[in-house]
Amino acid sequence: xxxxxxxxxxxxxxxxxxxxxxxxxxxFECIATLPEDLEWRxxxxxxxxxxxxxxxxxxxxxxxxxxxxxxxxxEGAPPNPSKIPPEDVLGxxxxxxxxxxxxxxxxxxxxxxxxxxxxxxxxxxxxDPIRFDRLVRDINQKPRVxxxxxxxxxxxxxxxxxxxxxxANSAAVPxxxxxxxxxxTEPSTNGxxxx
Numbered sequence: 001x002x003x004x005x006x007x008x009x010x011x012x013x014x015x016x017x018x019x020x021x022x023x024x025x026x027x028f029e030c031i032a033t034l035p036e037d038l039e040w041r042x043x044x045x046x047x048x049x050x051x052x053x054x055x056x057x058x059x060x061x062x063x064x065x066x067x068x069x070x071x072x073x074x075e076g077a078p079p080n081p082s083k084i085p086p087e088d089v090l091g092x093x094x095x096x097x098x099x100x101x102x103x104x105x106x107x108x109x110x111x112x113x114x115x116x117x118x119x120x121x122x123x124x125x126x127x128d129p130i131r132f133d134r135l136v137r138d139i140n141q142k143p144r145v146x147x148x149x150x151x152x153x154x155x156x157x158x159x160x161x162x163x164x165x166x167x168a169n170s171a172a173v174p175x176x177x178x179x180x181x182x183x184x185t186e187p188s189t190n191g192x193x194x195x
Contacts, residue, residue: 003152004038005029006107007069009097011139018115018135019078022057026097027071032154037063038101042076045094046084053088055079081132089130090115095139104150112140 008027013020022042041059058076081089092112099107117123118136 002106002147002149003030003032003034003154004065004099004101004106005031006099006109006145009109009143011141012073014141015136015138017133018137019081019132021078022076022095023073025071025073027069028099029069030065030067032152033067034063034065034101034154036102037061038065038099039103040074041098041100042074043096043098044079045096046079046088048094053083053085055083081130086130089132089135090117090126101150101152104148106148106150108146108148110144110146114138114140 006028010025012023042057044055047053095111097109
């Protein structure tokens, strides 16, 4: 069972220029108090076949984390153009947000990012060299979420069985229909027999 569950990731500047920072808000729920910080990292993947080209754009620590719904805003630098192979600049890349606790990754949220020129002429005839100042990015809003089981070192709250107060110890109360009226008295009013 995960102690932390992501509820929403909202990109606050999408679409945007390729060289603009990423700005987004993460909302998550925590079911137990976490004494240690959560670490969040933003990674740009330009070449899926070559992990060495992945760029960690930024990371941040959030904590201590109380029980309940929490949110924070995160701003990450754009990718360094000089570290992206020219053939991988245009088209689809990946943007990954990871969440970790005590150096253990518990969630990975991946997005596809499409990068293209901001006008039709450059889209049809891309300039050489690449004009990064004329590129725009658009992040797909349907993420792929992967969750990992980790050792939280925290006991989640145990669900309590709902029992009405006093119900477990009280005796059955007979219905008025079950009472014997053989003694000839009429039913009582305010505790006094009426005969």
